[in-house]
Amino acid sequence: MLYPSDAMADPMTYETSGDTFELIKYGNKKKNNVSFTVFSTYEFSKDTKYTETQLYLLSS
Numbered sequence: 001m002l003y004p005s006d007a008m009a010d011p012m013t014y015e016t017s018g019d020t021f022e023l024i025k026y027g028n029k030k031k032n033n034v035s036f037t038v039f040s041t042y043e044f045s046k047d048t049k050y051t052e053t054q055l056y057l058l059s060s
Helices: 051-059
Strands: 015-017 021-031 034-043
Touching: none
Parallel strands: none
Antiparallel strands: 015 021, 021 034
């Protein structure tokens, strides 16, 4: 995944569980009066094999 060059990861919110789960939080504060925070969750489980259903839910 590509991250903005000015993004800063927050080590206090990083979580992982082997090869099945990872949570990353990154963001930046008050650059040009705009702040952003992104939570990215990567999960591999029996439910993640239903790609079409997950894409539909995401786009809805």
